[in-house]
Amino acid sequence: MSAVPSLTEFENAAQSLAEVITRTPTLPSRALSDVLGAPVVLKMENLQRTGSFKIRGSAYRLSQLSAEERSRGVVAASAGNHAQGVALAAQTLGIQATIFVPLGIPVPKLLATRSYGAEVVLEGETVATSLRLAAEFAERTGAVIIHPFDHRDVVIGQGTLGLELLEDAPDVDTIVLGIGGGGLIAGVAAAVKAKAAELGRTVRIIGVQAENAAAMIPSLEAGYPVDIETKPTIADGILVARPGAIPFEIIKDLVDEVVTVTDDDLARAILVLLEQSKVIAEPAGAVGVAAILAGKVKASGTTMAVVSGGNIDPLLLQRVVSHGLAASGRYLTIRIPLPDRPGQLARVSELIAQAGANVIEAMHTRHGHGLQISEVFLELSVETRGAEHSEHTLDTLRHAGFQPIVVPD
Structure with missing residues (x-):
């Protein structure tokens, strides 16, 4: 089986997810178009079910489990968005879900995960601890681990977004989106490049990481995923120390460029989205917009920035807005x-x-x-x-x- 999923796999996944996910809107941004000097449109995955793109990969991964695997239940570890995606997908399919989350998880994400019927275990200071506890739980109970990004089915599920991007903006030349573990951008890059080739055109894919958690650039330089020592960042949704092995194999061949943004850039982006587009985005969801505002993206026809999530704690939003005003x-x-x-x-x-x-x-x-x-x-x-x-x-x-x-x- 090829490391890169085929266009048919993405199309079949999109068909199977049609009743589960929301078709999110694509809207033009005059403010960002003025900054870039070329048309900019925003894909609003912050309006997706559970508030982020994560439901795509989670729901598709769970839909591919056998009846025997479903009977054992699933387990995941997350600081928020993946937890909600797995919880809702499991509830929809009638599968028992256990989610390990760190103590610092934002309260809205914690409450939402519980509301979807998952058993939430709040323990440990970091996601790394949650991952270890989830692995121990899986070994002890036989539950199936649902990884947030390092699984082929997750990549295929996330990649269904890429098909929507081309349908919503057929003339798009550049797509800008975030990178954490790499599942989203790997899926989008593979789906978009395959569909664009079928249409006889090319689309540039630019990945964006938080400066304090930028593992992809050294990994690409090394030719394989490497660990880095992360520093604190408000973009907790992409705070990943090592890219996934499966996404990396796709990213190294299909992603055209990777750039980084600072927390100040992210604060400005959230403020611009709030003021100019009336859009609420979490820091990890605003990295594409931050890259445009920071001058990290060069104009090349129509550019699409994916606003990948909107699950921001109101208290953090208050602080980020103040910080964004100061940074501006x-x-x-x-x-x-x-x-x-x-x-x-x-x-x-x-x-x-x-x-x-x-x-x-x-x-x-x-x-x-x-x-x-x-x-x-x-x-x-x-x-x-x-x-x-x-x-x-x-x-x-x-x-x-x-x-x-x-x-x-």
């Missing part, structure tokens, strides 16, 4: 040392108003920060119109003799 230069926190005498606060407020900025929050203290007895610190959160306006506001204060210190977000 629209939210500024400054600390100003002042002599402890009347009128200083009013003078600073007047100057900020003259600069056209807006004070959101203020804190005036005589304590800490190594202050002298005759000094105070004024800390202000200021809303501005962007990086240039932020600098103008700071310059206005400096020209008046104050020494504003920008506080990192």
